[in-house]
Amino acid sequence: MGYLAELVVRGVLLGAVYALLALPMSLTFVTVGSIDFALGAYAVLAAAVGSTVGGLAGIAAGLGAALAAAVAMAAIFAGLKRAGVEEPITISLASFGLAVAIGSLILSIWGTRAFMLHSFDDVWVMLGIRISPQSLINFAIGMLLLALVYLLLYRTGLGRMMRAAAINPLGAELSGIPVTTLQTGTFISGGLLGGIAGLLILFSAGLDFTAGLSLTLSCFGAAILLGAHGPIRAFLGGILMGVVEALSSGLASGAVSAIVPLVVIMIVLALGAVGGVRFAGDRP
Amino acid sequence: MLKVTAMAVAAGLFASSASNAQSQAPIKVGAVLSLSGPAAVFGLPERDAIEAVVEEINRTGGVNGRKIELVLHDDKTDPSEAVRGVTQVTRDGVVAIVGPSTGSGILAAGPVAERLRVPLLAPAGTASITDKKNSFYPWVFRVAPSDQTDIHKILADIAKDGKRRIGVFYQEDAYGKVGLDYGQQIAKELGLQIVASVSAAYTATDLTAQATQLREAKPDAVFMQISISALGASFHKAARQVGLDVPLYGNAGLAQKSFLDAMGDSGNGVRVLSIGNLPYEPIDPETKLVTLLKARGKTPQGWGELVGSNGLMAIMAAIKAVKGDLSGPAMRDALETICDFPTYSRGKGCFSKEVHDGWGEDVLVITEVDRGRLKTRP
Numbered sequence: 001m002g003y004l005a006e007l008v009v010r011g012v013l014l015g016a017v018y019a020l021l022a023l024p025m026s027l028t029f030v031t032v033g034s035i036d037f038a039l040g041a042y043a044v045l046a047a048a049v050g051s052t053v054g055g056l057a058g059i060a061a062g063l064g065a066a067l068a069a070a071v072a073m074a075a076i077f078a079g080l081k082r083a084g085v086e087e088p089i090t091i092s093l094a095s096f097g098l099a100v101a102i103g104s105l106i107l108s109i110w111g112t113r114a115f116m117l118h119s120f121d122d123v124w125v126m127l128g129i130r131i132s133p134q135s136l137i138n139f140a141i142g143m144l145l146l147a148l149v150y151l152l153l154y155r156t157g158l159g160r161m162m163r164a165a166a167i168n169p170l171g172a173e174l175s176g177i178p179v180t181t182l183q184t185g186t187f188i189s190g191g192l193l194g195g196i197a198g199l200l201i202l203f204s205a206g207l208d209f210t211a212g213l214s215l216t217l218s219c220f221g222a223a224i225l226l227g228a229h230g231p232i233r234a235f236l237g238g239i240l241m242g243v244v245e246a247l248s249s250g251l252a253s254g255a256v257s258a259i260v261p262l263v264v265i266m267i268v269l270a271l272g273a274v275g276g277v278r279f280a281g282d283r284p
Numbered sequence: 285m286l287k288v289t290a291m292a293v294a295a296g297l298f299a300s301s302a303s304n305a306q307s308q309a310p311i312k313v314g315a316v317l318s319l320s321g322p323a324a325v326f327g328l329p330e331r332d333a334i335e336a337v338v339e340e341i342n343r344t345g346g347v348n349g350r351k352i353e354l355v356l357h358d359d360k361t362d363p364s365e366a367v368r369g370v371t372q373v374t375r376d377g378v379v380a381i382v383g384p385s386t387g388s389g390i391l392a393a394g395p396v397a398e399r400l401r402v403p404l405l406a407p408a409g410t411a412s413i414t415d416k417k418n419s420f421y422p423w424v425f426r427v428a429p430s431d432q433t434d435i436h437k438i439l440a441d442i443a444k445d446g447k448r449r450i451g452v453f454y455q456e457d458a459y460g461k462v463g464l465d466y467g468q469q470i471a472k473e474l475g476l477q478i479v480a481s482v483s484a485a486y487t488a489t490d491l492t493a494q495a496t497q498l499r500e501a502k503p504d505a506v507f508m509q510i511s512i513s514a515l516g517a518s519f520h521k522a523a524r525q526v527g528l529d530v531p532l533y534g535n536a537g538l539a540q541k542s543f544l545d546a547m548g549d550s551g552n553g554v555r556v557l558s559i560g561n562l563p564y565e566p567i568d569p570e571t572k573l574v575t576l577l578k579a580r581g582k583t584p585q586g587w588g589e590l591v592g593s594n595g596l597m598a599i600m601a602a603i604k605a606v607k608g609d610l611s612g613p614a615m616r617d618a619l620e621t622i623c624d625f626p627t628y629s630r631g632k633g634c635f636s637k638e639v640h641d642g643w644g645e646d647v648l649v650i651t652e653v654d655r656g657r658l659k660t661r662p
Contacts, residue, residue: 114514208514
């Protein structure tokens, strides 16, 4: 297979990990109208705990740690809301503060070590491309979770309530839908998805203790690329982000390759060709 | 008359007692290091070594009969915080400062050190920190080999093995870019050719595209200008995955235990530049530093401890060389006179008015990863 096609395949596989974090980013955006900047920190925390405990117990412990951190964020959100603070920027800043706190916690417990585990020594050759089985697992888990989130949102009563709360929180509240509970639940599900993403990266490229914020920003870019208004767009945004990054890394030289993904995001946003103002559950 | 004489005697006794108290007071030494942020991988081991050596010096009677008091500040890998740190510890009365940890921190803090007249013992390789064009040149003394020295050592080792085509993977920051520039310049001098160069941000989550681009350029060896162990280990993994099967050389930033741990057994054969081989094959006098660190429950990491202790030992040598009162300017003048003074690293530290790069290639070794350990190459 040609060099270009190889880069596209590698980009799709990379994008699946971004997509996993873009999913909860998009969900939080549509249900709360805010951004959870601690998503990347959940991923790093899961990787740190997972690599320390090791094995299947490590996976469970990593997910548990990410969930616990997300519960803390949900509690902060609920506390702010109870205090009458509902401005999205305040909630975003609170999540940013939590991300910094988690980063400090990781540094104080684990120091400056890198988090990386090895899953497969073998490399599969598919259509002439050498691919790690772990990359395929990442992609498969990404697709599976996308399907689950989609089914939850569009095929269950809970999903209907979530979409109603996203489109019209006041109306949903008046109809008896527990909007605040749904919103805190969204924060917690973000922790679960962030934790899964962190564990997949742990077994793939590994993570640095400083990776939290940059992961969040990459996934923020992925989530808004095609419009942060639904799981499929967020997921595809992640894939597109991965492909653009792989193509620029593989074709351009050093400094240029770092700029290309940002330029693409700016062009897409400036053209306004995608996205729009539609919510997850509204009519086309 | 008797009263005047009595007052004069009392005043004399008081002055003598005050002077005696001052001469017995601890000598304050500053350390402005990156204890958090990306450069904490160096700053924390630097701090560990400095604290261990200060404790040892004080245990054995101090310097010139005076104890050493360390004044520590975390620059958070942030140049503006480094400026604040240098200002603060100087106000606390230090006579010299080890740090800041990073090249950008030193470049930012240099003018402040010049204004406050306190010497900086700089543990970074960034070439420009000791550029004579800097107005603060008299106040900055490098206690690690420079980046050019490091890269020359690596490329000379590659050339020695008869390889000619070099690929470069570097991190997207000043350290990475400057390393690439020096690599191109030194490669030319050694008759080597840089056939491709690729880069990545510190926190890249996949490096297979970069490794693929290098594989396509068909290099004989790849040189990694990386200081982040996760990035280095990730590139190594990506290189194996895409079939980039050539010797990988890491610059000194990768001489970290966390790099070896992250690669696991698959890292066998990767070559890494190092100041000595503190964690795995220390020789005298490195073994003494290992003992001091282990006594404090610290596991030696490598590079950071050696450059940190170099900075402190240069300050100790300068204190001994000062004639008269200790002050920043007196320490600066003394630093320009010290050579071959006691340190915990191999090689010879030497400063003069013309040379503020204290350490050269004799302190460096090429090591090879072998079952999670670094073995010194002959």
